[in-house]
Amino acid sequence: MSKENSKIKVRFAPSPTGIPHIGNTRTAFFNFLFAKHNKGEFILRIEDTDRKRLVEGAEDAILEILDWLGIKYEGEILHQSERTEIYKEHARKLLNLGVAYEKEGAVWVKVPDEKDFEWEDLVGNKKIKFSGKDVEDFVVLKSDGFPTYHLANVIDDHLMEITHVIRGEEWISSTPKHLFLYESLGWETPRFAHLPVILGTDKTKLSKRHGAKSALDYRAEGFVKEALLNFMALLGWNPGGDKEQMSVEEMENLFKIEDVNTANPVFDTTKLEWLNGLWIRTLNDEKKLKERLEEFYKGNKKVEEVLKSEKSCDLVNAASSRMRTLKDFEKLVSKEKDREMTNDEKEISLKLQQFLTEKLEEKWEDEKLLETLREFSKSNDVSFKVLFFLMTGKEKGIGILELNGIYGKDFFLNNLKG
RNA sequence: GCCGCGUUCGUCUAGUGGCCUAGGACAUCGGGUUCUCAUCCCGAAAAUCAGGGGUUCAACUCCCCUACGCGGUACCA
Numbered sequence: 266m267s268k269e270n271s272k273i274k275v276r277f278a279p280s281p282t283g284i285p286h287i288g289n290t291r292t293a294f295f296n297f298l299f300a301k302h303n304k305g306e307f308i309l310r311i312e313d314t315d316r317k318r319l320v321e322g323a324e325d326a327i328l329e330i331l332d333w334l335g336i337k338y339e340g341e342i343l344h345q346s347e348r349t350e351i352y353k354e355h356a357r358k359l360l361n362l363g364v365a366y367e368k369e370g371a372v373w374v375k376v377p378d379e380k381d382f383e384w385e386d387l388v389g390n391k392k393i394k395f396s397g398k399d400v401e402d403f404v405v406l407k408s409d410g411f412p413t414y415h416l417a418n419v420i421d422d423h424l425m426e427i428t429h430v431i432r433g434e435e436w437i438s439s440t441p442k443h444l445f446l447y448e449s450l451g452w453e454t455p456r457f458a459h460l461p462v463i464l465g466t467d468k469t470k471l472s473k474r475h476g477a478k479s480a481l482d483y484r485a486e487g488f489v490k491e492a493l494l495n496f497m498a499l500l501g502w503n504p505g506g507d508k509e510q511m512s513v514e515e516m517e518n519l520f521k522i523e524d525v526n527t528a529n530p531v532f533d534t535t536k537l538e539w540l541n542g543l544w545i546r547t548l549n550d551e552k553k554l555k556e557r558l559e560e561f562y563k564g565n566k567k568v569e570e571v572l573k574s575e576k577s578c579d580l581v582n583a584a585s586s587r588m589r590t591l592k593d594f595e596k597l598v599s600k601e602k603d604r605e606m607t608n609d610e611k612e613i614s615l616k617l618q619q620f621l622t623e624k625l626e627e628k629w630e631d632e633k634l635l636e637t638l639r640e641f642s643k644s645n646d647v648s649f650k651v652l653f654f655l656m657t658g659k660e661k662g663i664g665i666l667e668l669n670g671i672y673g674k675d676f677f678l679n680n681l682k683g
Numbered sequence: 684g685c686c687g688c689g690u691u692c693g694u695c696u697a698g699u700g701g702c703c704u705a706g707g708a709c710a711u712c713g714g715g716u717u718c719u720c721a722u723c724c725c726g727a728a729a730a731u732c733a734g735g736g737g738u739u740c741a742a743c744u745c746c747c748c749u750a751c752g753c754g755g756u757a758c759c760a
Contacts, residue, residue: 278760279760280759280760282759282760312760314759314760315759315760317759318759318760368758369758370758371758372758373758386688389688389689391688393687393688394687395686395687396686399685399686399687399756400686401756403757403758404757404758405758406758407758408758409758411758413757413758413759413760414759414760418760433754434687434688434689434753434754434755435754435755435760436754436755436760437687437688437754437755438686438687438688438754438755438756439755439760459688461688461689461753461754462753462754464752464753466694468752468753469752469753470753470754496695499695499696499708500695501695501696503695503696503697505697505698506697506707507697507706507707507708508707509695509707509708509709526689526696527688527689528688528689528690528753529688529689529690529752529753529754530694530695530696531694531695532694532695533693533694533695533709533710535694535695535709535710536694536695536708536709536710537709538709539708539709539710540709542721542722546722585722586720586721586722586723587720587721587722588721589721634718635718638718639718642718648719649717649718649719650718650719650720651719652718652719653718653719653720654719656718656719657719659719659720660719660720661719661720661721662719662720662721663719663720663721664717664718664719664720664721665718665719666718667718
């Protein structure tokens, strides 16, 4: 390792050809964790050299995702489309070197058959070998004057002094081309780490085809960033112990690229949902849940009102253990009834109403209320499940005693009226 | 086809030659706590470590072969 003394520097280099799905975002996160763990630098480079596939708004989405997740990059964002002169110059150099040739207005590179390539990949700590005869000739400068990934990537990584290239494993078979370019230009090669691609539940590469979602989609569904980050990291990486819930800070401390798995993980959201619930409870303990809800429900008048109310803290607290996503909050705190009462239930409700007003004082005390409900349940042979519905208008949800503290008896009496 | 990478419970994984008759988590099922539902707590079921050969006193761990999966094979990234 010749870079021991130089500062570690990595980059995330997406191409704005669409909104990156969770797999691409994970690559950014791993780069970020690696940089943080090694007190290095993490930068962002937009690889917008394919002018035909550019998608409007894709770059904004990339930035928004990184911003939301707190994956901070250092320095200016670099756009490859603004650096075409540099790439052209190097293409000329390759031509002069005799490594490249021109054909149909494009510059191609030929890798000699007898050349062998080998590198030590950090993921799995294994040697990967390729023979030059298996590497096809490839274009470095397209006829439209823009470079291909291979050229621009190598040049920029060198110029920006990138020490570690952490990218998806779909790049493994292109790496010999990159190695050849580094060698031809007389440059030192960075170290490589190829992350296994994430598979969908059908075990093929996660893609838009699967309806692979972006971090923004998950945000809209009520996932918190802590859970998403935690889950992405656990897909293919594990610090070695039994630890499951980890904050970004903990992950930064524990992250080692060597610990990344070599097999392709399947993306299954079941565990993400559990983690989200776990993080929601954690955020509640840390008194941060309310502000997350405020953020999430911006523009939703009804919920905004609830969050502004005097008792909002108690409501958030009571709801927290019953949420799997932030979206669940709305239903939990809504005063709308799940359904109408049946005729039988109406009868019981009337009875209960009388019973409660007879037995209880002006102000309903928790213990007394519970006792009275028990008594009613027993003497009338009505299950608590039914009582809960009559009292709250809901099949399930925030507890009666919790609601008693928040809304008081009028809330219940109102529900009992049907 | 060719080249490359992979293969431990349904899923995420622990495991780097003896501690493994394979551990944890999610999901599932059962039970407890309990005002519903959750949370929380306990327990069960779930992997002949892809299959076959080696190497070794000893292999999930090392080597080889096969099968299967994934990736690449574009003037896309």
